[in-house]
Amino acid sequence: MAGALSGGMKQKLALSCALIHTPEILILDEPTYGVDPLSRQEFWDILLSIHKEGTTIIVSTAYMEEAELCNRIALMHRGDLIKVGEPSGIKEDFPHPLYRVEGENLPKLMSYLNAQDLVQNTQLFGHAVHISFQEEPTEKQWNTWQRECGNLMRTWTRHSPSMEDVFMELIREEN
16 A cells, blocks of 8 residues: 555655556656655655656756756746756855864854855754855964954855755845
């Protein structure tokens, strides 16, 4: 009985049903929403395999790491298209130096950094903070910030933007 299946298995069953007639185009609306990480990976492995066989796949997803698996993406916010292109090209257009900072008490650290003139934006990413700058900070500035914030910063490294970094920057610019 399909009703007794897990979320991931229900999604795989729905995909199998959609593929029975070997469609040229497959349109999926948030196919991995509510699915566990392992099933999400298996689902995307299936989609990539189907795509290699020639099927065009259109997917809507709120998961930015899934969007990066696509050939082309259209980022939307509040019903409007804000950026369209290949994931690598969209990320290359990120306009600011970006750093990943690890440390202690990240909310307090973010508050401190947001008060610095050079800081464009801060975004919490798990156990780190991504910080974009108006211009490249110097090592002297980093050392000053580390000292002034009570050594809340342990490490800072230049970081390539993720699709989520790009999306957050685009919607920040919009406001």
